[in-house]
Amino acid sequence: MTVYNIALIGFGGVNRALAGLIATKNPQWERQLGFQLNIVAVSDLYLGSVISPNGLDPRMLTEANFTKGGFGQLSGGSSEADNETVIKLAPADIVVEATFTNPKDGEPAVSHCRWALQAGKHVVTTNKGPVALAAQELKALAKSRGVRFEYEGAVMSGTPVMRLADKTLAGAEMKGFEGILNGTSNFVLGRMEGGLDFSSAVKEAQALGYAEADPTADVEGHDVRLKVVILANELLGANLKPEDVTCEGISRLSPHDIETAAKENCRWKLIGSAARGVDGIVVGSVAPKRLALEHPLAGVGGATNAVSLNTELLGSVTITGPGAGRVETAYALLSDIVAIHSAQPSKDAKEAA
Numbered sequence: 001m002t003v004y005n006i007a008l009i010g011f012g013g014v015n016r017a018l019a020g021l022i023a024t025k026n027p028q029w030e031r032q033l034g035f036q037l038n039i040v041a042v043s044d045l046y047l048g049s050v051i052s053p054n055g056l057d058p059r060m061l062t063e064a065n066f067t068k069g070g071f072g073q074l075s076g077g078s079s080e081a082d083n084e085t086v087i088k089l090a091p092a093d094i095v096v097e098a099t100f101t102n103p104k105d106g107e108p109a110v111s112h113c114r115w116a117l118q119a120g121k122h123v124v125t126t127n128k129g130p131v132a133l134a135a136q137e138l139k140a141l142a143k144s145r146g147v148r149f150e151y152e153g154a155v156m157s158g159t160p161v162m163r164l165a166d167k168t169l170a171g172a173e174m175k176g177f178e179g180i181l182n183g184t185s186n187f188v189l190g191r192m193e194g195g196l197d198f199s200s201a202v203k204e205a206q207a208l209g210y211a212e213a214d215p216t217a218d219v220e221g222h223d224v225r226l227k228v229v230i231l232a233n234e235l236l237g238a239n240l241k242p243e244d245v246t247c248e249g250i251s252r253l254s255p256h257d258i259e260t261a262a263k264e265n266c267r268w269k270l271i272g273s274a275a276r277g278v279d280g281i282v283v284g285s286v287a288p289k290r291l292a293l294e295h296p297l298a299g300v301g302g303a304t305n306a307v308s309l310n311t312e313l314l315g316s317v318t319i320t321g322p323g324a325g326r327v328e329t330a331y332a333l334l335s336d337i338v339a340i341h342s343a344q345p346s347k348d349a350k351e352a353a
């Protein structure tokens with residue numbers, strides 16, 4: 001049986017949900033996917049660090065109500081988060097990075113990924129910072145060490161837009177994309193249309209695990225801007241940086257704007273897009289748009305995301321699915337691990353060699 005030892009960096013909504021899935025689904029994964037996951041370390045800014053080479057009980061991790069520094073009570077634990085030691089020294093095959101997204105320079109997550117890859121460990125991450133700001137470097141580093149850097153959850157949570165474009169639509173010749181790429185702002189717009197005020201709607205999105213640690217990133221469009229950069233660079237072969245993408249969020253839309261749109265059979269949506277122009281240059285933008293109700297993106301509600309991929313050979317292909325959520329995003333991490341597993345000879349075969 002293949003068992004991947006994993007180290008969780010960050011133990012908030014997403015990595016906690018992954019631990020919860022491990023607690024219940026390992027036997028099923030072994031049958032259906034050919035592997036089980038074993039958590040050998042966790043490090044979290046608030047809770048501290050713990051390394052346990054034989055593995056930590058995932059149920060204990062998710063059910064114990066740890067307070068600040070709580071990992072210090074565990075065998076092999078410390079009340080301080082020593083990410084560097086955990087990443088470099090824990091006996092993990094895969095480092096799972098799910099700390100806060102830093103839209104400015106991606107740190108410290110970029111360093112977390114770098115340390116792991118340098119140590120010959122695969123990285124799976126839902127953190128948009130390293131992917132938007134350092135993907136080229138990290139992909140090259142992974143290649144040089146014979147490991148993988150996977151990040152499906154960085155855009156559209158567990159909805160597999162990047163693998164769809166990369167694998168299933170290979171050769172279709174991508175020209176651009178347009179979509180709803182932030183679950184929180186889409187949820188907030190829907191709740192405001194139902195009469196709720198802006199800040200109560202944001203609070204609901206936070207309680208549901210959709211929002212960033214600082215929800216300004218969601219409602220001001222900064223989160224979508226990172227996602228536009230990631231998709232433009234991945235799908236269109238661009239080399240965009242966040243400052244290349246114009247960005248306006250939804251915070252300036254008033255209840256009156258939303259009501260007026262509804263009376264005129266329209267709906268506001270926060271749209272992220274990028275396209276290659278005739279000059280070959282890729283241009284991206286983020287802005288609220290008033291869409292007629294017949295528009296394919298107008299009916300996308302709640303934290304659901306949707307993106308229409310404009311291709312040369314197939315025309316427009318739209319993928320829709322969850323854009324945020326703890327379990328939905330933990331699924332993205334699982335799908336990355338499935339990709340790692342599929343791409344390599346079995347760990348048992350390597351150990352036998």
Ligand SMILES: NC(=O)C1=CN([C@@H]2O[C@H](COP(=O)(O)OP(=O)(O)OC[C@H]3O[C@@H](n4cnc5c(N)ncnc54)[C@H](O)[C@@H]3O)[C@@H](O)[C@H]2O)C=CC1
Pocket residue numbers: 009010011012013014015043044045046047081083098099100101108126127128153154155157209210211212213323324325326329
């Ligand atoms: N929640 C969602 O729906 C989605 C989240 N993401 C991304 O996934 C990542 C994790 O998201 P959530 O779990 O929802 O966030 P969260 O805010 O619930 O958890 C983040 C955890 O990371 C810890 N942390 C922060 N900085 C740290 C550091 N330097 N070292 C160690 N631990 C640190 C925090 O203490 C917290 O427990 C974020 O980057 C987010 O942008 C991506 C797609 C969807």
Ligand SMILES: N[C@@H](CC=O)C(=O)O
Pocket residue numbers: 154156157181182183184185210211212218223323324325
């Ligand atoms: N805060 C983000 C989470 C996923 O990236 C969102 O609301 O879409």
